[in-house]
Amino acid sequence: MFDSISHWRRWFQNRPDREHEITINRQIISLAIFVYVWLIMPGFAEQTFEARMIALAYLCAASVLSIHLLARPGISVVRRVAAIGVDLGLLSIGLYAGGEYVTILYPFYYWIILGNGFRYGVRYLYFGTFVGALGFLLVTQSAEYWLQNQPLGLGLLGGVIILPLYAATLIRSLSQARELAEQANRAKTQFLASVSHELRTPLNAVVGMADLLNDTSLRADQREMVETVRTSSKALLALIDDLLDFASIEAGKITINSAPFHLSRMLSQVREVASLQAGAKGLRFHLHVTPRTPSFLLGDERRLREVLLNLIGNAVKFTEQGRVDLFVDGAPTRNLVSLRFDVSDTGIGIEASARRRIFERFTQADETILNRFGGTGLGLAISQHLVRLQGGEITVESVPGRGSTFSFTLPMALSDTQDEREVDLQDVEVVLLGGDDDQLRWxxxxLGQACGSVRKCEDVLQAARILKSPTAGQIQRRIVLLVGDRGLAVISSEGPLKLAEIEAANPYGVFLVGAPSMDATQPVVRKSVSAVLSRDALLSDLTAAMRFVRGGQATVAVRQPLIRRRERSLRILLADDNRVNQKVISRILEAGGHEVSLVEDGEQALDSLERHSFDLVVMDLNMPVMDGIEATKLYRMASLGERYVPIVGLTADATLSAALRAKEAGMDACLTKPVSAPVLLDRIDELTAGQPQAQPVQVPEATQVAPHLGSHDLVDFGMLENLKILGGETFLEEVISAFLTDGGVILDQLQAAVDRGDVPGFNEQVHALQSGSGNVGVHGLAERCRRWRPRSASDLKNHGGEIVSGLRSDFEAARSIFLRDYVSKPFLIIDRRPSDDH
Known part of the structure; x- marks a missing residue:
């Protein structure tokens, strides 16, 4: 029952015309009138009977309209017209029968007429005005009360006519304004999609080549640089997505998708990007995570990462010197955690009067911000919206000239999917600093058994020398553990230079333990150490902290390749007109163990699919000559009843409409560029699981055609050699010359047939061109002629010019080859195309 109610509620909320609102109001009003007339209203028997009959008729009519709406929920012009007639007709009858006692109902004329007009448009307003004016005119000319008050009746009749007609002008203005707004919104969406496409296409090469480079033999420092490129390119991709997010936010289409994720891994990625941003301006970025913060959560990792990168990027932009800090604390309960994030900086700060305004779209704190720092004013607005969608709220504290702190808290569930691997500390060397002898021994x-090595230092300079020295053996990372109040002195106000010495040595983390005199929540601690470890749970706290240092990895000893060779080697056709994309995608597919054939447009893809057998097609949606959408539709229709070949679409358009177009065309998946290697290969595995592999089609050697038609693949050179052997070089030249001369004439006749709309004549000339091109081995042109046969005059009118242009392009390509390689003496080719010169 409750599911049914929820279904109807959702359906009513999604109706575009809000007809259900009028229907519900009508049902309630008719029921109220019925109850009043039948149970409450006093009066003489004759008056009561008339009123009851009118009330009963109205209730019955309202019920019929309500039932019809439920039975036929679509838009119904007849139902709208009938409803207007029922409302105004029974109102007029009521005014006639009730006399002066019901004159108070006169304003309902305006309510009914204007309500329908504003909901459905001016046509319904005009119809309501006609019905209402006609009904009230009959009342004024027949009812005793209104005959005695003719001037009043005529004045009110004028109001029923004039006021709705005036309202019609307002409705037209509103409709025009709404149409302009919708056009502007469509233009903005198209602009964002175009910008996204242009940015994603070159970024596809960056991401793809970084994935491939990561699987080569690299030194540790080179691998770290490659990983930074990958992380930064993905961050850039996320920023590009902000363009689309803004449009989606305005349209109310942003949703939160909860899934298990590693908070530690996500924070490690954020730290890599933030460190680069801060380092470019000479700033220091510091991440502090409390040991109690759980690592495995259930939430929207992508949206959380967007918010953090937006806030950190904003902090870096408005900070000229100093630092940017990210503080993370999670207070877990049974299955929930209250996750708090603080992003602090030492930047310009924000005036109190501007703090509320900075979350507005396209708004800066003051007019000079844009000139000094740039930006669109969208970052904070998007972040605020995303945080609210996740159940939180961003707050800001700031002191002008000293910096700002943006904070938000999110409720998240603990993930049932836990990483059961223990964090291996055998590759970690712990450098101890501070502490007395008893503390250091403790x-x-x-830590001695759990960690690879523990070394004590007398002072900061010795610790810095150890940190800067190369690692040896199994040791991969070094961390600094400040012990007790002596360790605390390193980060106290008296020793900022001491801390700078340690930071310059770039350890993987600086931790504090055993300093009861210092509150772990104080800013000086949060901004100096990665975590404060509990003395009673030192090992477990260090293990948890190292998980965040490593980004969720249990160990760094073994690196899994990004691209693993697949168990099945598939024959894949790749259709993409961009040479860079061809190189990247084909290398990814080949690295996965697949055999790749390349074509440059949808038409060439159809040719290859007809001649050869493939296990899968990877096809770009936007290509010249014939795009991927059209090619997929044609192939699905032509291959009905044959072996099914999955098609994966690639597009730089990240909008939902692009994915829907691909699905409707018959594509099995649509991936957005830049596509990562594992995602593409995994999707291919899913689509081809259990599918028998294609066997190469054996074609006789003399007529075998390459999978794609480049400039040389257009001509069968083997056939030309056979003609040369048959009749000699002179004979070959004569055949080619005749083909070039006749071909030029045929193309002109084809264009003339298009201009006349002559389908039989067009097909006759196409057949002649197909025969001639086949005789001299121009199989690409012959194949175009075979496939391109218009079936009707409208088909010829719509596509004839494009067909002739394609045939002429192939003919000119073949002509260039023949003149260069086979024809030794010039000859005349008559071009009968109309000249532009007069």
């Missing part, structure tokens, strides 16, 4: 006892 720390060594607890």
């Amino acid at each position: 720390v060594e006892e607890r």
